[in-house]
Amino acid sequence: MAQDKHNRMSTGISGMDDMLKGGLIAGRPYVVAGTTGSGKTTFSIQFLQQGVRQGERALFVSIDEPPSELRENVRFLGWDVGKIRILDVHPTAKAYNRKDSLVEVGAQRSVGSLREARQDARAEAMKQVSPDLSPQSLQMMLRQELQEVRYSRVVIDSITSLKRLSGGDDDVDMGIMSLLRFLSESNVTCILITDMPDPTSMEPETLMARGMIRFHKLMVASKAERFVTIEKFRGSAHDTQPRPMNITRNGIIVDSHKKVPKSILKIMQAVPSWDARI
Numbered sequence: 001m002a003q004d005k006h007n008r009m010s011t012g013i014s015g016m017d018d019m020l021k022g023g024l025i026a027g028r029p030y031v032v033a034g035t036t037g038s039g040k041t042t043f044s045i046q047f048l049q050q051g052v053r054q055g056e057r058a059l060f061v062s063i064d065e066p067p068s069e070l071r072e073n074v075r076f077l078g079w080d081v082g083k084i085r086i087l088d089v090h091p092t093a094k095a096y097n098r099k100d101s102l103v104e105v106g107a108q109r110s111v112g113s114l115r116e117a118r119q120d121a122r123a124e125a126m127k128q129v130s131p132d133l134s135p136q137s138l139q140m141m142l143r144q145e146l147q148e149v150r151y152s153r154v155v156i157d158s159i160t161s162l163k164r165l166s167g168g169d170d171d172v173d174m175g176i177m178s179l180l181r182f183l184s185e186s187n188v189t190c191i192l193i194t195d196m197p198d199p200t201s202m203e204p205e206t207l208m209a210r211g212m213i214r215f216h217k218l219m220v221a222s223k224a225e226r227f228v229t230i231e232k233f234r235g236s237a238h239d240t241q242p243r244p245m246n247i248t249r250n251g252i253i254v255d256s257h258k259k260v261p262k263s264i265l266k267i268m269q270a271v272p273s274w275d276a277r278i
């Protein structure tokens with residue numbers, strides 16, 4: 001076998017490293033996708049922990065959950081995140097509670113559907129509470145962080161929330177592209193977490209990322225059936241099969257030698273969602 005010319009980064013999950021033929025290629029951005037509760041945050045923390053274990057610097061940019069909650073969740077897993085730097089860019093809880101004024105703002109702007117109005121109004125309200133959060137401002141924050149410390153692993157949780165908070169402007173896409181470019185130039189191995197509700201849309205992070213890992217969760221008879229797929233990995237061979245995984249007290253465990261039962265894949269195919277594409 002030809003020697004791998006890339007510098008590989010272990011994800012901290014041996015089954016996942018097997019699927020990636022040795023790990024992620026260092027210094028590049030990746031997207032980690034999946035529905036809520038599928039294991040994206042857990043995976044990301046394991047990825048950062050692995051870096052810390054190897055003497056690297058690791059940074060977690062928290063947008064979706066307050067750092068206190070993150071620390072608590074991880075403590076439950078029995079991990080110490082003391083050495084991971086957590087950058088809190090989470091807007092205040094106040095924004096989420098202002099439902100009445102949210103609809104009002106939308107109505108004033110006479111946006112078509114109520115759903116759109118709500119989304120639009122929510123973005124507006126979020127901006128009022130957290131006026132500084134945008135891809136551009138995050139890039140500035142990260143530039144400062146990276147000037148002080150040479151982080152080699154960075155996670156942004158999540159890019160979906162970052163976009164939502166930045167409103168629906170055209171330059172959000174430009175901002176995301178610029179952010180990804182900046183991270184690549186900084187030689188950071190970066191994980192961008194996304195819910196990606198619409199699989200047909202070509203989001204800039206999906207286009208620009210050098211790889212994409214998706215976590216799947218399916219409730220069968222009150223039990224969560226979990227599996228993982230690698231949907232893209234530039235510059236490397238990778239496992240193209242869905243592989244079963246579990247979330248245990250030791251974190252995510254991927255069984256790269258096992259196949260996902262056909263019965264599970266069949267149920268997935270019946271579900272009208274992105275998972276039906278497997």
Ligand SMILES: Nc1ncnc2c1ncn2[C@@H]1O[C@H](COP(=O)(O)OP(=O)(O)O)[C@@H](O)[C@H]1O
Pocket residue numbers: 034035036037038039040041042043076077247248249
């Ligand atoms: N200690 C644990 N033991 C078993 N399962 C856990 C444990 N901690 C978290 N989980 C599972 O992991 C899921 C959370 O995964 P998370 O990484 O937060 O998902 P996401 O970020 O994709 O929303 C929970 O829904 C729960 O089922």
Ligand SMILES: [Mg+2]
Pocket residue numbers: 040041042064157
């Ligand atoms: Mg999460």
